[in-house]
Amino acid sequence: MDGDTLYTIGELARRTGLSVRTIRFYSDAGVVPPTCRTAAGYRLYDAEAVARLDLVRTLRDLGVDLGTVQRVLDHEIGVGEVAAAHAEALDVQIRTLRLRRAVLRAVAKRGSSPEEIELMHKLARLSDEERRRIITDFIDESFAGLDVNPDFAAKMRAALPELPDDPEPAQVDAWVELAELVGDPDFRAAVRRMAEFQAADTENAAYPEDPARLGRLTGEKIAAAIADGIEPRSDAARPIVDELVAAYAEALGATDDAEFRRELRKRTEIGTDRRAERYWQLIAIINGWPSWPAMTPSFEWFIEALRD
Structure with a gap:
């Protein structure tokens, strides 16, 4: 030119x-x-x-x-400075659009009511820090003033929901369900009771050193029994129950007698809540972790088997 x-x-x-x-x-x-x-x-x-x-x-x-x-x-x-600032702004807009897309897909899939749509949009557009605060507030309230097992408390605080920038509709669904769950007063009261019972165990040195091992053992043994069609009150269930009770008694330094079995049933009843298991399943869905295995049916079977 x-x-x-x-x-x-x-x-x-x-x-x-x-x-x-x-x-x-x-x-x-x-x-x-x-x-x-x-x-x-x-x-x-x-x-x-x-x-x-x-x-x-x-x-x-x-x-x-x-x-x-x-x-x-x-x-x-400079143009470079402007480009960097606008690239960052575009990143925010892209994340927002992806989140809106996921919400719309979730709405389309579940046929949500106007009230559900409003709630989904409100919860999904929260910042990562605001989402984490909802869960940490729930944990803080559950453990407030209690000397709970530090390993369990650390596990709870480490497993926070991290909704990805481009979530799947199932992850948005899970986040909304999780927020509703931790906001349920009845669920919060149930988790508080679990924490109080565990704190009392810790104080009385009655908390097993490896509760996860006992949980896995119980789940595996009873899942196999359920698969075989064994009823919890049947004669076929007795050797399974005896083996598990013996394992708990050894871990707790107790004697397997009628009183211990009643206490073990009470302990298992307090710690068994389908909503608590759902909490961990939802965290796994949101964070893209492997699916959380369903253990509640096994523990419900165990509770029934321990009835006098």
């Missing part, structure tokens, strides 16, 4: 693909001022003005506001 050539606003519009009205707006705003005017007052633009207009168009297409464009053209800020 010849540096001495001057272009009318119409010629400039044809070269750039912008409308005369848009170029006139930029010109009046001082972003792309005319190089000079004809005797009749018509605007003329040189090659530098054309290049300036190209940059304005590019920045505007990228979503940069006109004030920032002017600062770039006046060399108050």
Whole structure:
């Protein structure tokens, strides 16, 4: 392009693909001022003005506001700085759009009511920190003032929901269900009772050193019994129950007698709640972890088997 050539606003519009009205707006705003005017007052633009207009168009297409464009053209800020800021802003917008898409897909799948849609949108658009605070507040209230087993408390606090930037509808569903669950006063009271009972065990040195091992043993043995169609009160169940009770008695330093079995049933009843298991299943779904195995049916079988 010849540096001495001057272009009318119409010629400039044809070269750039912008409308005369848009170029006139930029010109009046001082972003792309005319190089000079004809005797009749018509605007003329040189090659530098054309290049300036190209940059304005590019920045505007990228979503940069006109004030920032002017600062770039006046060399108050660099293009790199502007690009970095807008890239970060776009990242936020993309995450928001992905989340909205997941909410809409979840709504479409479950045929939600207007109230459910509002709740889903409200909960899903919370920040990561706000989502974590909902769970940490629930944990804080459950353990407040109690000397619970530190390993269990650490496990609870380490397993916080981390909704991904591009969640699946199932993850949005799980997050909404989790928020509703930890907000349920009855569930919170049940978890508090579990924590109080465990704290009392810890204080009385009656908490097993490896509760997870006992839990796995119970789940495995009884899941096999259930699969074999063995009823908890049947003769076939007795050797299974005896083996498990003996394992608990050894872990707790107790004697397997009628009183211990009644105490073990009480302990198992307090710690067995389908909602508590669902809590961990929902955390796993949200975080994309392997599915949480269903253990509650095994412990419900054990409770029934321990009845006098």
